[in-house]
Amino acid sequence: EDQVTQSPEALRLQEGESSSLNCSYTVSGLRGLFWYRQDPGKGPEFLFTLYSAGEEKEKERLKATLTKKESFLHITAPKPEDSATYLCAVYLYNQGGKLIFGQGTELSVKP
Amino acid sequence: GAGVSQSPSNKVTEKGKDVELRCDPISGHTALYWYRQSLGQGLEFLIYFQGNSAPDKSGLPSDRFSAERTGGSVSTLTIQRTQQEDSAVYLCASSLGQGSYSDTQYFGPGTRLTVL
Numbered sequence: 001e002d003q004v005t006q007s008p009e010a011l012r013l014q015e016g017e018s019s020s021l022n023c024s025y026t027v028s029g030l031r032g033l034f035w036y037r038q039d040p041g042k043g044p045e046f047l048f049t050l051y052s053a054g055e056e057k058e059k060e061r062l063k064a065t066l067t068k069k070e071s072f073l074h075i076t077a078p079k080p081e082d083s084a085t086y087l088c089a090v091y092l093y094n095q096g097g098k099l100i101f102g103q104g105t106e107l108s109v110k111p
Numbered sequence: 112g113a114g115v116s117q118s119p120s121n122k123v124t125e126k127g128k129d130v131e132l133r134c135d136p137i138s139g140h141t142a143l144y145w146y147r148q149s150l151g152q153g154l155e156f157l158i159y160f161q162g163n164s165a166p167d168k169s170g171l172p173s174d175r176f177s178a179e180r181t182g183g184s185v186s187t188l189t190i191q192r193t194q195q196e197d198s199a200v201y202l203c204a205s206s207l208g209q210g211s212y213s214d215t216q217y218f219g220p221g222t223r224l225t226v227l
Contacts, residue, residue: 043202043218096167097142097206098156099216
């Protein structure tokens, strides 16, 4: 069964304290892996797509990486406005267009 | 440009009533998706429309749930005889569709459904 697991479930950081969020997957036929950010009461906001092991993408304080079994979202010197839930999702071959999501990591950054 | 829009933003209904949720995708996107996000749960796929092809209904939890997409654009998700366990946020997403390389899905703000 295709499965996506995110850890930790919740992460509390002090402003400026860098850390990483993990997304591990057990799937057949990975076509792509997506990272989204979701603020309370809002829909997920697209951050990155990764397609192959070794690929990296960056946006401001965020950097996403991909291996054959997992992806990391690295947050460098976070600010309070980075507080949100970060969602990982996989896009598979032979599964139509649907995304399979992990449970998310709730990030809180305190000033 | 305009993103995915959904209406209503909030809906409170009584158990047993029918509800309709609406989604307006991004202009030019041929693929449209519905997901459900329950408290403490991840996003759960419900249904997927791609152009004029038959929809992928594999995620619909029961026959009380149905969806249609008119004219390849606006979609309506209908829940008949609502139950308390249907309470959730219903999210719509759209993408460029088959043939596009990344097929990134862009989400709307969601409709929060509460069944009393």
